[in-house]
Amino acid sequence: MSRARSIPLLSVFLVLLICVHSRGAEISPWREIHSTHFTVITDAGENRGREVALRFEQMRTEFAILLSKDRLNQSIPLTILALNNDQAYYQLAPLRQGQPIDVPGFFLPGEDQDFIVLNMSEPESWRAVARDLSLMFLNCNYPPAQGWFDEGLAEYFSSIRVDNKQVEIGADPDARRPPSANTQDQSDPHSTKSLTELLGGETWIPLTDLFAAKHAASVGVPVANPTIYEAESWAVVHYLLHEKRLPEIGTYFGLVLNQHLKPEEAIQQAYGMSATQLEKTVKDYFQARSTSGLVDRSPVSVGPEDSTVTSKSMPESDARVLYAGIQVRIPERRDIGLKTLHDFATAPTEADKKAEAKQQTKRVGEDDQLPSNSVGNALAHRILAWDHIQHGQFEDAFAEIGDAISLNPRDMWAHYYFAAAKYRMAQAKHAEISGLANMLLDLKAVLEWNPEMADAYDLLALARNAGGTTTAAMQSERAAINLSPRDERYSYHLAQIYVASKKWEAADALLQRLKTSSNPQIVAEATDLESKSGAERKYGIPINSSASSEPKYQAQKTPFDILDEDAAKREAAENAHAGTGDKRVTKFVKGRLVAVDCSNAPAAILTVTSDGGVLKLHATDYRALLLIGIDNFSCDWRNRQVTVNYKPGGAADGDLVSLEMR
Numbered sequence: 001m002s003r004a005r006s007i008p009l010l011s012v013f014l015v016l017l018i019c020v021h022s023r024g025a026e027i028s029p030w031r032e033i034h035s036t037h038f039t040v041i042t043d044a045g046e047n048r049g050r051e052v053a054l055r056f057e058q059m060r061t062e063f064a065i066l067l068s069k070d071r072l073n074q075s076i077p078l079t080i081l082a083l084n085n086d087q088a089y090y091q092l093a094p095l096r097q098g099q100p101i102d103v104p105g106f107f108l109p110g111e112d113q114d115f116i117v118l119n120m121s122e123p124e125s126w127r128a129v130a131r132d133l134s135l136m137f138l139n140c141n142y143p144p145a146q147g148w149f150d151e152g153l154a155e156y157f158s159s160i161r162v163d164n165k166q167v168e169i170g171a172d173p174d175a176r177r178p179p180s181a182n183t184q185d186q187s188d189p190h191s192t193k194s195l196t197e198l199l200g201g202e203t204w205i206p207l208t209d210l211f212a213a214k215h216a217a218s219v220g221v222p223v224a225n226p227t228i229y230e231a232e233s234w235a236v237v238h239y240l241l242h243e244k245r246l247p248e249i250g251t252y253f254g255l256v257l258n259q260h261l262k263p264e265e266a267i268q269q270a271y272g273m274s275a276t277q278l279e280k281t282v283k284d285y286f287q288a289r290s291t292s293g294l295v296d297r298s299p300v301s302v303g304p305e306d307s308t309v310t311s312k313s314m315p316e317s318d319a320r321v322l323y324a325g326i327q328v329r330i331p332e333r334r335d336i337g338l339k340t341l342h343d344f345a346t347a348p349t350e351a352d353k354k355a356e357a358k359q360q361t362k363r364v365g366e367d368d369q370l371p372s373n374s375v376g377n378a379l380a381h382r383i384l385a386w387d388h389i390q391h392g393q394f395e396d397a398f399a400e401i402g403d404a405i406s407l408n409p410r411d412m413w414a415h416y417y418f419a420a421a422k423y424r425m426a427q428a429k430h431a432e433i434s435g436l437a438n439m440l441l442d443l444k445a446v447l448e449w450n451p452e453m454a455d456a457y458d459l460l461a462l463a464r465n466a467g468g469t470t471t472a473a474m475q476s477e478r479a480a481i482n483l484s485p486r487d488e489r490y491s492y493h494l495a496q497i498y499v500a501s502k503k504w505e506a507a508d509a510l511l512q513r514l515k516t517s518s519n520p521q522i523v524a525e526a527t528d529l530e531s532k533s534g535a536e537r538k539y540g541i542p543i544n545s546s547a548s549s550e551p552k553y554q555a556q557k558t559p560f561d562i563l564d565e566d567a568a569k570r571e572a573a574e575n576a577h578a579g580t581g582d583k584r585v586t587k588f589v590k591g592r593l594v595a596v597d598c599s600n601a602p603a604a605i606l607t608v609t610s611d612g613g614v615l616k617l618h619a620t621d622y623r624a625l626l627l628i629g630i631d632n633f634s635c636d637w638r639n640r641q642v643t644v645n646y647k648p649g650g651a652a653d654g655d656l657v658s659l660e661m662r
Helices: 002-024 048-067 086-089 127-141 146-159 196-200 207-212 229-243 248-256 261-272 275-292 316-328 331-346 348-359 380-388 394-407 412-428 436-449 454-466 470-483 490-501 504-516 520-539 545-550 559-579
Strands: 031-034 037-041 078-083 103-106 112-121 165-167 296-299 310-313 589-598 604-610 613-617 624-630 642-647 653-661
Touching: 031 048, 037 048, 048 127, 048 146, 048 165, 078 316, 103 127, 103 520, 112 127, 127 146, 146 229, 196 229, 196 275, 207 229, 207 261, 207 275, 229 248, 229 275, 248 261, 261 275, 261 316, 316 331, 316 380, 331 380, 348 604, 380 394, 394 412, 412 436, 412 454, 436 454, 454 470, 470 490, 490 504, 490 520, 490 624, 504 520, 520 642, 604 642, 613 642
Parallel strands: 037 078, 078 112, 613 653, 624 653
Antiparallel strands: 031 037, 031 310, 103 112, 165 296, 589 604, 589 642, 604 613, 642 653
């Protein structure tokens, strides 16, 4: 009888066990979806995520067709976050007058990477960012142009609509597109009019004035109401694209921007008609198309069966960290994002907990492997590193990068951020780039991972120039410019390389163009470099002659090199001690480094406190000491969390084998 009663009890126990296990192993709702050119992170389901990837591939292809290009560059990595939850979207969206922007999608540019965030509870939310997408593609694939062309093409492309069979483009964007972050304030009476209505009811800007303008304000259009400028730019581009006159556009810009012809002369040469005739032609075209219909329709060039898409589950912790990482890039959301990132960066993972539990069962000294001191989420550490770099907090950035790479050694973003931090720290301190050889290796690895990353080529060029290989530096910088032809920083860096290699004429030509930039900082830097290069040519005074008075950084190993070589170095250190008859067992301890005595340099004595007491550890030559998590040894270290490997001497002293910063 008791046996009969035990069967149901066992069954109940098994059911409960299964339920608990299922709850603990619940599958993350987040998917990481990769198409040929885009990464989509979504909690809206795999099918909808694949649809987002397809729509962006379609828009990319249609833009390439507009520019008559076989392929497009994408020199800044782009990640699309497609949120299924309406509330989650609006808690992330930028604020305008204290309220989230009323748009179903927004574009967030960055120096390292770009983001697009979509509200999947709204239909066709990707159309809200079509304008921004077109400007991104222009920056990566079209030489510097004039404002009317960029504005007109962006307005034209913003009307795009795609499905699995057909693409529509050319409609009045203000009449067809969903609200966007660029929509004018509704209190403005002009904002309620479509571009077609504006062009039919207001006087057009003379075409020569439109073409000569850098932006709306330069043709007398108030910045608060640039709509007629946008409308006319759209109409001109609509005509030029529909009539397949893109080659003439390129010819015109070459005449105006490179040969410095006036718009009237350039129009005559490029289009074979006067400015007055071209203006009339555009107006006639627009009037006829407004009557017959502005929309052009064609079959899609990329269908569901043409796009290669892969999908995998994404840990919810990583998705939450990515969400917080985007918050950090939005000023009004920054504090909330930072708190989340710090929580994830400091929370021990399950692997950490298991490793710690296992370690507690061992006696000190039994384990000959250095324990990992990194906890938390690798992505959180990496995002925090970039934030520190942006704010000039380089030591904090290096610490976060070290933690990120120890948790995920294959993360190429960490390699890139480390190189960027080295360069920016050198710039901030007016010093030479430290660890130059390793920086070159890191950047080559990054470019193998992403061969279209323009900024990695730029950093590679700067590192090569600093190392004296100017020919290779020129090649790298030209690669960066080819991938992002409108980034004036790259042109300025190329001018610096020309000066370093004494190619004065090439440098002068580049600097003259940069001095006409609309960016005041670029103008100031170009003017200063021109003055210094002129002095060098005239008096033979090297531009960097004053650099010798600045503090210099010694070449140093990166955390990546240390991680790769750690085992070999430790073995070599062990062998060295064994070769001298040192049979002592290596011990390790976690503690706090409270003082460093370098009075007998290069020997040093480190005072380390731990739960076991105080240790005095001797380093024969701190320059040869194995360091992990830091580049250079410092005699000024105080109050630092460390892990040390050492050969015990007595109960409270020993010889230091390696030092790891935590």
